[in-house]
Protein backbone atom coordinates (compact mmCIF):
# COMPACT_ATOMS: atom_id res chain seq x y z
CA UNK A 303 0.00 0.00 0.00
CA UNK A 304 1.27 3.51 -0.83
CA UNK A 305 1.97 6.06 1.87
CA UNK A 306 -1.21 8.10 1.31
CA UNK A 307 -3.75 5.31 1.80
CA UNK A 308 -1.65 3.91 4.63
CA UNK A 309 -1.86 7.25 6.40
CA UNK A 310 -5.59 7.39 5.76
CA UNK A 311 -6.03 3.98 7.32
CA UNK A 312 -3.94 5.04 10.32
CA UNK A 313 -6.04 8.19 10.74
CA UNK A 314 -9.29 6.22 10.55
CA UNK A 315 -8.08 3.79 13.20
CA UNK A 316 -7.03 6.82 15.23
CA UNK A 317 -10.48 8.34 14.89
CA UNK A 318 -12.08 5.21 16.33
CA UNK A 319 -9.74 5.46 19.31
CA UNK A 320 -10.51 9.19 19.60
CA UNK A 321 -14.24 8.55 19.54
CA UNK A 322 -14.41 6.09 22.43
CA UNK A 323 -11.70 7.96 24.30
CA UNK A 324 -13.60 11.22 23.99
CA UNK A 325 -16.71 9.58 25.47
CA UNK A 326 -14.85 8.08 28.41
CA UNK A 327 -12.78 11.21 29.03
CA UNK A 328 -15.84 13.47 28.83
CA UNK A 329 -17.34 11.44 31.67
CA UNK A 330 -14.18 11.70 33.76
CA UNK A 331 -13.91 15.40 33.07
CA UNK A 332 -17.55 16.05 33.93
CA UNK A 333 -17.25 14.26 37.27
CA UNK A 334 -14.09 16.12 38.14
CA UNK A 335 -15.42 19.44 36.92
CA UNK A 336 -18.74 19.41 38.75
CA UNK A 337 -17.87 17.32 41.81
CA UNK A 338 -14.10 17.84 42.17
CA UNK A 339 -13.86 14.06 42.47
CA UNK A 340 -10.97 12.30 40.75
CA UNK A 341 -12.68 9.05 39.88
CA UNK A 342 -10.01 6.36 39.77
CA UNK A 343 -12.72 3.74 39.18
CA UNK A 344 -13.77 5.37 35.90
CA UNK A 345 -12.11 2.69 33.76
CA UNK A 346 -14.11 0.02 35.60
CA UNK A 347 -17.35 1.62 34.46
CA UNK A 348 -16.01 1.32 30.92
CA UNK A 349 -15.17 -2.33 31.53
CA UNK A 350 -18.62 -2.95 33.04
CA UNK A 351 -20.19 -1.45 29.93
CA UNK A 352 -18.32 -3.97 27.78
CA UNK A 353 -19.05 -6.93 30.06
CA UNK A 354 -22.72 -6.01 30.35
CA UNK A 355 -22.90 -5.69 26.57
CA UNK A 356 -21.64 -9.26 26.38
CA UNK A 357 -24.23 -10.38 28.94
CA UNK A 358 -27.07 -8.60 27.16
CA UNK A 359 -25.95 -10.06 23.84
CA UNK A 360 -26.00 -13.52 25.41
CA UNK A 361 -29.47 -13.01 26.90
CA UNK A 362 -31.34 -11.25 24.11
CA UNK A 363 -32.43 -13.62 21.36
CA UNK A 364 -32.78 -12.65 17.73
CA UNK A 365 -30.46 -10.80 15.39
CA UNK A 366 -27.19 -9.39 16.80
CA UNK A 367 -28.23 -5.88 15.84
CA UNK A 368 -31.20 -6.06 18.20
CA UNK A 369 -29.11 -7.41 21.08
CA UNK A 370 -26.51 -4.73 20.48
CA UNK A 371 -29.11 -1.99 20.44
CA UNK A 372 -30.45 -3.32 23.73
CA UNK A 373 -26.92 -3.33 25.19
CA UNK A 374 -26.37 0.24 24.03
CA UNK A 375 -29.33 1.32 26.17
CA UNK A 376 -29.26 -1.14 29.07
CA UNK A 377 -25.55 -1.19 29.91
CA UNK A 378 -25.09 2.57 30.44
CA UNK A 379 -28.31 2.69 32.47
CA UNK A 380 -27.24 -0.17 34.73
CA UNK A 381 -23.75 1.25 35.17
CA UNK A 382 -25.24 4.69 35.83
CA UNK A 383 -27.47 3.19 38.52
CA UNK A 384 -24.49 1.44 40.10
CA UNK A 385 -22.56 4.72 40.06
CA UNK A 386 -25.50 6.55 41.66
CA UNK A 387 -25.51 3.94 44.43
CA UNK A 388 -21.74 4.29 44.89
CA UNK A 389 -22.20 8.04 45.14
CA UNK A 390 -24.85 7.77 47.83
CA UNK A 391 -23.16 5.00 49.80
CA UNK A 392 -19.54 6.13 49.57
CA UNK A 393 -18.75 9.55 48.12
CA UNK A 394 -21.54 11.46 49.83
CA UNK A 395 -20.57 10.04 53.20
CA UNK A 396 -17.04 11.32 52.65
CA UNK A 397 -18.52 14.76 52.04
CA UNK A 398 -16.84 14.66 48.60
CA UNK A 399 -13.52 15.43 50.24
CA UNK A 400 -11.11 15.43 47.28
CA UNK A 401 -8.43 13.29 48.92
CA UNK A 402 -10.73 10.83 50.64
CA UNK A 403 -12.65 10.22 47.41
CA UNK A 404 -9.45 9.30 45.56
CA UNK A 405 -8.77 6.56 48.08
CA UNK A 406 -12.42 5.50 48.04
CA UNK A 407 -12.57 5.22 44.26
CA UNK A 408 -9.37 3.14 44.28
CA UNK A 409 -11.27 0.79 46.61
CA UNK A 410 -14.26 0.89 44.28
CA UNK A 411 -11.97 -0.01 41.36
CA UNK A 412 -10.85 -3.23 43.07
CA UNK A 413 -14.33 -4.09 44.25
CA UNK A 414 -15.77 -3.82 40.75
CA UNK A 415 -12.84 -5.67 39.24
CA UNK A 416 -12.97 -8.57 41.71
CA UNK A 417 -16.74 -8.80 41.54
CA UNK A 418 -16.51 -9.00 37.75
CA UNK A 419 -13.81 -11.65 37.98
CA UNK A 420 -16.01 -13.74 40.29
CA UNK A 421 -19.21 -13.38 38.28
CA UNK A 422 -17.91 -13.18 34.74
CA UNK A 423 -14.61 -15.02 34.92
CA UNK A 424 -11.09 -14.40 33.67
CA UNK A 425 -11.78 -14.97 29.97
CA UNK A 426 -12.04 -12.42 27.21
CA UNK A 427 -15.28 -12.82 25.29
CA UNK A 428 -16.13 -11.37 21.91
CA UNK A 429 -19.43 -9.71 21.12
CA UNK A 430 -20.70 -9.81 17.59
CA UNK A 431 -20.91 -6.48 15.81
CA UNK A 432 -24.51 -5.46 15.06
CA UNK A 433 -23.79 -5.54 11.33
CA UNK A 434 -20.78 -6.57 9.30
CA UNK A 435 -20.83 -4.66 6.07
CA UNK A 436 -17.57 -3.16 4.88
CA UNK A 437 -16.87 0.07 3.10
CA UNK A 438 -14.79 -0.60 0.00
CA UNK A 439 -12.36 2.25 -0.58
CA UNK A 440 -10.11 2.21 -3.69
CA UNK A 441 -7.14 1.08 -1.60
CA UNK A 442 -8.61 -1.04 1.18
CA UNK A 443 -11.83 -2.21 2.72
CA UNK A 444 -12.88 -0.75 6.06
CA UNK A 445 -15.22 -1.93 8.78
CA UNK A 446 -18.60 -0.19 8.55
CA UNK A 447 -19.00 -0.81 12.28
CA UNK A 448 -15.94 1.29 13.09
CA UNK A 449 -17.41 4.16 11.12
CA UNK A 450 -20.60 3.67 13.10
CA UNK A 451 -18.59 3.98 16.34
CA UNK A 452 -17.20 7.32 15.20
CA UNK A 453 -20.63 8.56 14.18
CA UNK A 454 -22.35 7.33 17.35
CA UNK A 455 -19.73 8.86 19.64
CA UNK A 456 -19.96 12.12 17.73
CA UNK A 457 -23.72 12.22 18.11
CA UNK A 458 -23.60 11.41 21.82
CA UNK A 459 -21.00 14.12 22.43
CA UNK A 460 -23.11 16.60 20.50
CA UNK A 461 -26.10 15.64 22.62
CA UNK A 462 -23.99 16.02 25.77
CA UNK A 463 -22.91 19.46 24.68
CA UNK A 464 -26.49 20.47 23.95
CA UNK A 465 -27.56 19.05 27.31
CA UNK A 466 -24.94 21.05 29.18
CA UNK A 467 -25.49 24.34 27.36
CA UNK A 468 -29.16 24.29 26.39
CA UNK A 469 -31.11 22.56 29.17
CA UNK A 470 -32.12 23.53 32.67
CA UNK A 471 -30.40 20.45 34.11
CA UNK A 472 -27.19 21.41 32.33
CA UNK A 473 -27.40 24.95 33.66
CA UNK A 474 -27.89 23.61 37.18
CA UNK A 475 -24.84 21.38 36.78
CA UNK A 476 -22.70 24.27 35.54
CA UNK A 477 -23.82 26.54 38.38
CA UNK A 478 -23.06 23.81 40.91
CA UNK A 479 -19.64 23.38 39.33
CA UNK A 480 -18.86 27.09 39.87
CA UNK A 481 -20.12 27.48 43.45
CA UNK A 482 -22.06 24.76 45.20
CA UNK A 483 -22.81 26.84 48.30
CA UNK A 484 -24.43 29.65 46.34
CA UNK A 485 -26.21 27.07 44.18
CA UNK A 486 -27.83 25.66 47.33
CA UNK A 487 -28.92 29.14 48.37
CA UNK A 488 -30.93 29.29 45.13
CA UNK A 489 -32.71 26.01 45.70
CA UNK A 490 -30.39 23.58 43.94
CA UNK A 491 -30.25 20.19 45.61
CA UNK A 492 -26.52 19.63 45.31
CA UNK A 493 -26.68 16.02 46.51
CA UNK A 494 -29.01 15.20 43.64
CA UNK A 495 -26.84 17.06 41.12
CA UNK A 496 -23.79 15.12 42.28
CA UNK A 497 -25.57 11.79 42.08
CA UNK A 498 -26.79 12.58 38.57
CA UNK A 499 -23.38 13.79 37.47
CA UNK A 500 -21.62 10.69 38.77
CA UNK A 501 -24.19 8.48 37.06
CA UNK A 502 -23.89 10.43 33.81
CA UNK A 503 -20.08 10.27 33.88
CA UNK A 504 -20.17 6.53 34.50
CA UNK A 505 -22.83 6.04 31.83
CA UNK A 506 -20.61 7.75 29.26
CA UNK A 507 -17.72 5.44 30.12
CA UNK A 508 -20.05 2.44 29.89
CA UNK A 509 -21.29 3.59 26.51
CA UNK A 510 -17.71 3.75 25.28
CA UNK A 511 -17.23 0.21 26.61
CA UNK A 512 -20.28 -1.06 24.74
CA UNK A 513 -19.14 0.57 21.51
CA UNK A 514 -15.64 -0.88 21.75
CA UNK A 515 -16.54 -4.45 22.67
CA UNK A 516 -17.26 -5.71 19.11
CA UNK A 517 -13.75 -4.52 18.24
CA UNK A 518 -11.87 -5.50 21.39
CA UNK A 519 -13.63 -8.25 23.42
CA UNK A 520 -14.81 -7.94 27.02
CA UNK A 521 -12.32 -8.67 29.79
CA UNK A 522 -12.33 -7.82 33.48
CA UNK A 523 -8.97 -6.03 33.29
CA UNK A 524 -9.76 -3.92 30.23
CA UNK A 525 -10.43 -0.74 32.27
CA UNK A 526 -6.77 0.15 32.86
CA UNK A 527 -5.86 1.58 29.48
CA UNK A 528 -8.93 3.78 29.03
CA UNK A 529 -8.46 5.12 32.56
CA UNK A 530 -4.88 6.11 31.83
CA UNK A 531 -5.73 7.57 28.43
CA UNK A 532 -8.74 9.43 29.83
CA UNK A 533 -6.52 11.00 32.45
CA UNK A 534 -4.02 11.97 29.76
CA UNK A 535 -6.79 13.54 27.68
CA UNK A 536 -8.31 15.36 30.62
CA UNK A 537 -4.95 16.72 31.77
CA UNK A 538 -4.08 17.95 28.30
CA UNK A 539 -7.55 19.34 27.62
CA UNK A 540 -7.92 20.98 30.99
CA UNK A 541 -9.97 19.47 33.81
CA UNK A 542 -13.64 20.24 33.47
CA UNK A 543 -13.46 21.66 29.95
CA UNK A 544 -15.60 19.69 27.52
CA UNK A 545 -14.17 21.41 24.46
CA UNK A 546 -10.60 20.79 25.62
CA UNK A 547 -11.45 17.15 26.29
CA UNK A 548 -12.71 16.69 22.73
CA UNK A 549 -9.70 18.32 21.13
CA UNK A 550 -7.27 16.41 23.33
CA UNK A 551 -9.06 13.13 22.57
CA UNK A 552 -8.66 13.84 18.86
CA UNK A 553 -4.96 14.65 19.27
CA UNK A 554 -4.24 11.59 21.40
CA UNK A 555 -6.40 9.21 19.34
CA UNK A 556 -5.10 10.31 15.95
CA UNK A 557 -1.45 10.39 17.00
CA UNK A 558 -1.93 6.99 18.62
CA UNK A 559 -3.33 5.63 15.34
CA UNK A 560 -0.57 7.08 13.20
CA UNK A 561 2.38 6.33 15.47
CA UNK A 562 1.13 2.82 16.25
CA UNK A 563 0.86 2.03 12.57
CA UNK A 564 4.11 3.58 11.36
CA UNK A 565 6.18 2.82 14.43
CA UNK A 566 4.96 0.94 17.51
CA UNK A 567 2.06 1.32 19.97
CA UNK A 568 4.63 1.65 22.75
CA UNK A 569 6.13 4.73 21.13
CA UNK A 570 2.64 6.21 20.87
CA UNK A 571 2.13 5.78 24.62
CA UNK A 572 5.58 7.21 25.37
CA UNK A 573 4.88 10.30 23.29
CA UNK A 574 1.45 10.79 24.85
CA UNK A 575 3.03 10.60 28.29
CA UNK A 576 5.70 13.08 27.25
CA UNK A 577 2.99 15.42 26.01
CA UNK A 578 1.27 15.21 29.39
CA UNK A 579 4.54 16.02 31.12
CA UNK A 580 5.06 19.05 28.88
CA UNK A 581 1.52 20.28 29.49
CA UNK A 582 1.90 19.83 33.23
CA UNK A 583 5.14 21.82 33.22
CA UNK A 584 4.14 24.61 30.85
CA UNK A 585 0.33 24.77 31.09
CA UNK A 586 -0.61 23.15 34.40
CA UNK A 587 -4.30 23.96 33.92
CA UNK A 588 -4.36 22.20 30.56
CA UNK A 589 -4.53 23.73 27.12
CA UNK A 590 -8.14 24.81 27.53
CA UNK A 591 -8.72 24.64 31.29
CA UNK A 592 -9.73 27.58 33.40
CA UNK A 593 -7.50 28.47 36.32
CA UNK A 594 -8.57 26.51 39.38
CA UNK B 595 -44.87 37.64 56.45
CA UNK B 596 -42.78 38.64 59.41
CA UNK B 597 -39.48 36.89 59.88
CA UNK B 598 -38.96 36.08 63.53
CA UNK B 599 -35.73 34.71 64.93
CA UNK B 600 -35.31 33.68 68.54
CA UNK B 601 -32.33 32.37 70.48
CA UNK B 602 -30.35 31.44 67.39
CA UNK B 603 -27.07 29.66 68.13
CA UNK B 604 -24.70 28.60 65.36
CA UNK B 605 -21.04 28.46 64.38
CA UNK B 606 -18.38 26.66 62.45
CA UNK B 607 -17.44 23.30 63.90
CA UNK B 608 -16.35 23.84 67.50
CA UNK B 609 -16.41 27.65 67.16
CA UNK B 610 -19.67 29.28 68.24
CA UNK B 611 -20.30 32.56 66.42
CA UNK B 612 -23.99 33.27 67.00
CA UNK B 613 -24.78 33.16 70.72
CA UNK B 614 -28.53 33.52 70.88
CA UNK B 615 -29.70 36.00 68.24
CA UNK B 616 -33.18 37.50 68.59
CA UNK B 617 -34.27 39.36 65.50
CA UNK B 618 -37.36 40.48 63.64
CA UNK B 619 -37.98 41.76 60.10
CA UNK B 620 -41.32 43.06 58.84
CA UNK B 621 -42.73 43.07 55.32
CA UNK B 622 -42.38 46.40 53.55
CA UNK B 623 -39.66 47.51 55.93
CA UNK B 624 -35.89 47.67 55.78
CA UNK B 625 -34.17 46.33 58.86
CA UNK B 626 -30.46 47.06 58.99
CA UNK B 627 -27.94 44.98 60.84
CA UNK B 628 -24.85 46.77 62.08
CA UNK B 629 -21.84 45.65 64.07
CA UNK B 630 -18.09 45.56 64.05
CA UNK B 631 -16.14 43.29 61.74
CA UNK B 632 -16.38 39.67 62.79
CA UNK B 633 -19.38 39.93 65.15
CA UNK B 634 -21.26 37.43 63.02
CA UNK B 635 -23.45 39.45 60.65
CA UNK B 636 -22.65 37.33 57.60
CA UNK B 637 -22.87 34.17 59.66
CA UNK B 638 -26.37 35.22 60.76
CA UNK B 639 -27.53 35.60 57.15
CA UNK B 640 -25.94 32.27 56.20
CA UNK B 641 -27.69 30.67 59.12
CA UNK B 642 -31.05 32.10 58.00
CA UNK B 643 -30.39 30.54 54.58
CA UNK B 644 -29.57 27.18 56.14
CA UNK B 645 -26.00 27.35 54.85
CA UNK B 646 -24.65 27.33 58.40
CA UNK B 647 -26.74 24.95 60.52
CA UNK B 648 -28.36 26.32 63.66
CA UNK B 649 -27.63 24.24 66.74
CA UNK B 650 -30.38 25.95 68.76
CA UNK B 651 -33.10 28.51 68.32
CA UNK B 652 -35.95 29.13 65.92
CA UNK B 653 -36.43 30.86 62.57
CA UNK B 654 -40.09 31.47 61.69
CA UNK B 655 -41.43 32.98 58.51
CA UNK B 656 -45.05 33.84 59.20
CA UNK B 657 -45.18 30.94 61.60
CA UNK B 658 -43.46 28.36 59.37
CA UNK B 659 -40.34 26.86 60.93
CA UNK B 660 -37.27 27.24 58.73
CA UNK B 661 -34.57 26.10 61.13
CA UNK B 662 -33.26 22.64 60.35
CA UNK B 663 -34.42 22.68 56.72
CA UNK B 664 -31.81 21.60 54.16
CA UNK B 665 -30.35 24.74 52.58
CA UNK B 666 -31.91 24.10 49.18
CA UNK B 667 -35.42 24.09 50.72
CA UNK B 668 -35.06 27.52 52.31
CA UNK B 669 -35.42 29.63 49.12
CA UNK B 670 -38.64 27.77 48.34
CA UNK B 671 -40.14 29.56 51.33
CA UNK B 672 -39.33 32.93 49.78
CA UNK B 673 -35.93 33.81 51.20
CA UNK B 674 -33.42 35.25 48.75
CA UNK B 675 -29.81 36.01 49.50
CA UNK B 676 -27.28 38.51 48.18
CA UNK B 677 -24.02 37.24 49.65
CA UNK B 678 -21.11 39.41 50.74
CA UNK B 679 -18.69 39.64 47.82
CA UNK B 680 -21.50 38.88 45.30
CA UNK B 681 -20.64 35.23 44.62
CA UNK B 682 -21.91 35.30 41.05
CA UNK B 683 -21.63 32.28 38.80
CA UNK B 684 -18.71 33.94 37.03
CA UNK B 685 -18.34 31.84 33.87
CA UNK B 686 -22.11 31.86 33.28
CA UNK B 687 -23.87 34.64 31.38
CA UNK B 688 -26.02 37.33 32.95
CA UNK B 689 -29.15 35.58 31.64
CA UNK B 690 -28.01 32.25 33.10
CA UNK B 691 -27.30 33.81 36.49
CA UNK B 692 -30.80 35.27 36.48
CA UNK B 693 -32.24 31.92 35.45
CA UNK B 694 -30.60 30.29 38.47
CA UNK B 695 -32.20 32.98 40.62
CA UNK B 696 -35.60 32.17 39.16
CA UNK B 697 -35.32 28.39 39.46
CA UNK B 698 -37.56 27.94 42.48
CA UNK B 699 -40.42 29.95 41.00
CA UNK B 700 -40.22 28.37 37.55
CA UNK B 701 -38.55 31.37 35.86
CA UNK B 702 -41.67 33.22 34.84
CA UNK B 703 -41.17 35.96 32.28
CA UNK B 704 -43.02 38.69 34.12
CA UNK B 705 -40.65 38.49 37.09
CA UNK B 706 -37.60 38.68 34.86
CA UNK B 707 -39.04 41.61 32.96
CA UNK B 708 -39.79 43.40 36.20
CA UNK B 709 -36.28 42.83 37.54
CA UNK B 710 -34.80 44.15 34.33
CA UNK B 711 -36.81 47.37 34.65
CA UNK B 712 -35.10 47.88 37.99
CA UNK B 713 -31.68 47.28 36.42
CA UNK B 714 -31.92 48.17 32.72
CA UNK B 715 -28.14 47.92 32.32
CA UNK B 716 -28.37 44.19 32.86
CA UNK B 717 -30.98 43.87 30.14
CA UNK B 718 -28.45 45.20 27.65
CA UNK B 719 -25.90 42.63 28.72
CA UNK B 720 -27.90 39.40 29.00
CA UNK B 721 -25.44 37.32 27.00
CA UNK B 722 -22.32 38.77 28.61
CA UNK B 723 -20.31 36.48 30.87
CA UNK B 724 -20.85 37.58 34.47
CA UNK B 725 -17.19 37.73 35.47
CA UNK B 726 -16.52 40.31 32.74
CA UNK B 727 -19.04 42.80 34.18
CA UNK B 728 -17.80 45.86 36.06
CA UNK B 729 -17.91 45.71 39.84
CA UNK B 730 -21.08 47.77 40.02
CA UNK B 731 -22.79 45.72 37.34
CA UNK B 732 -21.80 42.55 39.16
CA UNK B 733 -23.42 43.84 42.32
CA UNK B 734 -26.58 44.72 40.37
CA UNK B 735 -26.60 41.20 38.97
CA UNK B 736 -26.20 39.67 42.41
CA UNK B 737 -29.25 41.62 43.60
CA UNK B 738 -31.20 40.98 40.39
CA UNK B 739 -30.48 37.26 40.68
CA UNK B 740 -31.99 37.26 44.15
CA UNK B 741 -35.01 39.27 42.98
CA UNK B 742 -35.74 36.71 40.25
CA UNK B 743 -36.76 34.42 43.09
CA UNK B 744 -39.71 36.75 43.83
CA UNK B 745 -38.66 36.88 47.47
CA UNK B 746 -40.79 37.62 50.50
CA UNK B 747 -37.61 38.22 52.48
CA UNK B 748 -34.47 39.62 50.90
CA UNK B 749 -31.16 39.29 52.75
CA UNK B 750 -28.43 41.63 51.54
CA UNK B 751 -24.88 41.44 52.90
CA UNK B 752 -23.09 44.77 52.37
CA UNK B 753 -24.35 45.23 48.80
CA UNK B 754 -22.68 48.60 48.24
CA UNK B 755 -19.27 47.71 49.65
CA UNK B 756 -16.56 49.26 47.48
CA UNK B 757 -18.85 50.95 44.95
CA UNK B 758 -18.75 54.54 43.74
CA UNK B 759 -21.47 56.93 45.03
CA UNK B 760 -23.64 56.97 41.87
CA UNK B 761 -23.79 53.18 41.85
CA UNK B 762 -24.53 53.12 45.57
CA UNK B 763 -27.55 55.38 45.18
CA UNK B 764 -28.79 53.38 42.20
CA UNK B 765 -28.71 50.22 44.27
CA UNK B 766 -30.26 51.94 47.27
CA UNK B 767 -33.12 53.17 45.09
CA UNK B 768 -33.71 49.64 43.86
CA UNK B 769 -33.79 48.32 47.42
CA UNK B 770 -36.27 50.98 48.43
CA UNK B 771 -38.64 50.10 45.58
CA UNK B 772 -38.83 46.56 46.95
CA UNK B 773 -40.32 47.63 50.24
CA UNK B 774 -43.18 49.19 48.29
CA UNK B 775 -43.90 45.69 47.05
CA UNK B 776 -44.10 44.24 50.55
CA UNK B 777 -40.70 42.59 50.67
CA UNK B 778 -39.07 42.33 54.08
CA UNK B 779 -35.52 43.56 53.59
CA UNK B 780 -32.65 42.63 55.90
CA UNK B 781 -29.62 44.72 55.09
CA UNK B 782 -26.16 44.34 56.56
CA UNK B 783 -24.68 47.80 56.21
CA UNK B 784 -21.65 49.46 57.75
CA UNK B 785 -22.20 53.07 56.72
CA UNK B 786 -24.20 55.23 59.10
CA UNK B 787 -25.41 57.62 56.38
CA UNK B 788 -26.75 54.74 54.31
CA UNK B 789 -28.52 53.25 57.30
CA UNK B 790 -30.14 56.57 58.17
CA UNK B 791 -31.25 57.12 54.62
CA UNK B 792 -32.62 53.64 53.94
CA UNK B 793 -33.58 51.81 57.09
CA UNK B 794 -36.75 51.73 59.11
CA UNK B 795 -35.02 50.13 62.05
CA UNK B 796 -31.52 49.05 62.88
CA UNK B 797 -30.31 46.12 64.97
CA UNK B 798 -26.88 46.34 66.56
CA UNK B 799 -24.92 43.17 66.87
CA UNK B 800 -22.20 42.53 69.40
CA UNK B 801 -20.34 39.24 69.78
CA UNK B 802 -22.97 37.02 68.24
CA UNK B 803 -26.04 38.70 69.77
CA UNK B 804 -28.38 41.53 68.86
CA UNK B 805 -27.74 43.94 71.74
CA UNK B 806 -30.16 46.67 70.83
CA UNK B 807 -32.75 47.49 68.16
CA UNK B 808 -33.67 51.09 67.39
CA UNK B 809 -36.18 52.82 65.15
CA UNK B 810 -34.32 54.94 62.68
CA UNK B 811 -36.87 57.74 62.99
CA UNK B 812 -35.41 60.17 65.46
CA UNK B 813 -31.93 58.69 65.27
CA UNK B 814 -29.13 61.11 64.39
CA UNK B 815 -25.76 60.34 62.84
CA UNK B 816 -24.01 61.43 66.03
CA UNK B 817 -26.14 59.22 68.26
CA UNK B 818 -23.96 57.36 70.77
CA UNK B 819 -25.33 53.94 69.63
CA UNK B 820 -23.24 54.15 66.48
CA UNK B 821 -20.09 54.92 68.44
CA UNK B 822 -20.85 52.18 70.93
CA UNK B 823 -21.67 49.38 68.54
CA UNK B 824 -19.92 50.24 65.32
CA UNK B 825 -17.11 52.48 66.48
CA UNK B 826 -17.69 55.42 64.15
Ligand SMILES: Nc1ncnc2c1ncn2[C@@H]1O[C@H](COP(=O)(O)OP(=O)(O)OP(=O)(O)O)[C@@H](O)[C@H]1O
Pocket residue numbers: 606609611629630631632633634635636637638678
Ligand atom coordinates in the same frame (compact mmCIF):
# COMPACT_ATOMS: atom_id res chain seq x y z
N1 LIG C 1 -16.20 29.39 57.18
C1 LIG C 1 -15.78 29.77 58.41
N2 LIG C 1 -15.11 28.88 59.20
C2 LIG C 1 -14.70 29.26 60.43
N3 LIG C 1 -14.91 30.46 60.97
C3 LIG C 1 -15.56 31.37 60.25
C4 LIG C 1 -16.03 31.08 58.93
N4 LIG C 1 -16.65 32.17 58.43
C5 LIG C 1 -16.56 33.11 59.40
N5 LIG C 1 -15.92 32.63 60.50
C6 LIG C 1 -15.67 33.38 61.74
O1 LIG C 1 -16.89 33.74 62.29
C7 LIG C 1 -16.82 35.05 62.85
C8 LIG C 1 -17.91 35.89 62.27
O2 LIG C 1 -17.71 36.07 60.88
P1 LIG C 1 -18.74 36.83 59.95
O3 LIG C 1 -18.26 36.70 58.57
O4 LIG C 1 -20.09 36.37 60.27
O5 LIG C 1 -18.53 38.32 60.47
P2 LIG C 1 -19.15 39.68 59.93
O6 LIG C 1 -19.85 40.28 61.07
O7 LIG C 1 -19.93 39.43 58.70
O8 LIG C 1 -17.82 40.51 59.60
P3 LIG C 1 -17.53 41.57 58.41
O9 LIG C 1 -18.08 42.85 58.86
O10 LIG C 1 -16.04 41.60 58.38
O11 LIG C 1 -18.14 41.04 57.16
C9 LIG C 1 -15.43 35.56 62.54
O12 LIG C 1 -14.64 35.41 63.70
C10 LIG C 1 -14.92 34.65 61.45
O13 LIG C 1 -13.53 34.47 61.57
Ligand SMILES: [Mg+2]
Pocket residue numbers: 635636637678751
Ligand atom coordinates in the same frame (compact mmCIF):
# COMPACT_ATOMS: atom_id res chain seq x y z
MG1 LIG D 1 -19.68 39.93 56.75
